[in-house]
Amino acid sequence: MPSNAAQTMVFGPFPPRRWPWLAAGWLAGLLAWFLVGLPHLEAGANPQQPSARRSPARAAAPAQAQPAGRQPQAKPAAKPQAKPQPPAPSPARPPAGRKAEKIPPPEEISGGDLITRDGVTLCATFYPGTKGKESVPVLLLHNWKSSRREFATLAPQLQQLGCAVLVPDLRGHGESTRKIEVYRGKPREVKLDAAKFRGTEFAEIAALDMAALRSFLLNKNNSEELNLNKLVIVGSEMGAAVAMVWSAYDWSLPNYEHAGIKQSQDVKALVLISPRWSHPGLDTAAVLNAKGLSPVRDRLSAMILVGQGVSEKARDAERIEGKMVLNRPQPEALIDRTVLRLAFDTTLQAEKLLNLPPLNLSAMICRFIEERVIKGETNAGWMKHQ
Template structure:
């Protein structure tokens, strides 16, 4: 069995050796030279009447597009992902895939600070006053509004929700993990596909005991820990962040054995990136020293773009 040090090394080796050059050399050309649409600011309304600000970056790949949801940290907002979202939608090299990206302000954050109460009055949402149930509602209501939007775009052939990736930072990493567990726990329906759409997670500085969003129960969902490809990124010079990330990694590791070295690109589906810094969360994605965009591009290419997850019409209006 490959040691942990070698495991991390393999992850870095993939970026250095395969990296974008492999993604480029293997890339299909359809859709990559099309004009990239401008980002579209939208509002998603949850079942409990919270208005969520979001930005949709439509892909040029149509129903072949990998959809990516960007989920921010506590007291941040979707604007922190502007550059990353644009780079994923419109890569600088035209031979790379254009992804369909949705960045969203979770309740109480960014522009998502208002809701309609039972009397029809507008109320303001203050995250500083959140109780555990308010964080739980990010999964129960906010992410379900996101899912509804993606299903609509799937059925209009703008993306393939069956290749869904969630990228979350800090609190957002917890929201992503817990909602992925919900997605994989959804019972199958006779008439249409339901759930099992999340195929990849990029978790940046996950928090083991985040208020209202603890990870322990989500990581007991058997299909999540077995079936989903995972990349975990954290600043290793913060001992607490390191321990939290390693707790998450260990829960996935037992179900993702290391492939033979000559099959790493095709089969490896769990990656750990301990970066030599005290920085955490979105700062790790933004700081050019860490080259995380290249690592994420390689991960998405190997685990989603090059995989034959079938596009399926959901045929549902919710």
């Protein structure tokens, strides 16, 4: 088995304040390529290539082909060179060679569709899948004191793969701050503030919020809009801890799939961004140190992303990876590994790491989910759930 060091890919350096200069250099290079007539870049042909968001020079290319170096005759004398304008926000284009599909618009979910057992109204955005009951569901869980907005880039890209993507504001965050409770026999509204959370509130996220989110996905599964049996959870720091703890619970429940009754063991892959070894109210260490076979530790595909510029975060990620690879082989080819840790030469973590433009982590995550679940989980067929 290769050592942990051999299992790690390190990327960098990408200092947090130098990426605008890197992006400017890329733009200048792309523009030069166009002027000498090099082939047009096709963003998305390979998920690990830069996306359209990283190549705004594409939007500045003329609609009609012109010989290299020739200027339009009607062009008046003006500034020597105009800066290319960034493209307007738009849905990601399908990868080259893939048939374009009609992408349904995202839906805002709240109210009766997402109320927890203790009276918290969760708000979320749902991106419907495009593959019917073969759509892989992806649940995106944000960091502490963050919101679902941190996945504004990743969620549409996952939808382009055909995934059904649910992006909630967890209790006390974003728009999910309203709780109705009974006090002296009468209902009253309580305002939740994540900044004041302690261990109990974090545990309630893993237990109660996740139950409500699964119920929403279960209904979508039973209406044949997705395949809950291929669930993927992406978690950012706090969200990563929630993902590990809830996945362990999901795999601890009995499953009667042989009898046509599916009620558990749905999680097939985890993407952990800046995961912590231990989090208040969320005992991830117990999940990773469990005696005997632990599906989360020993079976599920896992991608671990971390900025190695913070030693504590880097150590936690390496420690988690070490536990996950202990009882399974690690092939030499990265694409064949069921556990993949990527360390980047930056101090940025969680949502800031995810959305650092030079890294384009969204494309890496999409590729991992496509290879490990969409293509790799061939035995996880659709079933009605309860």
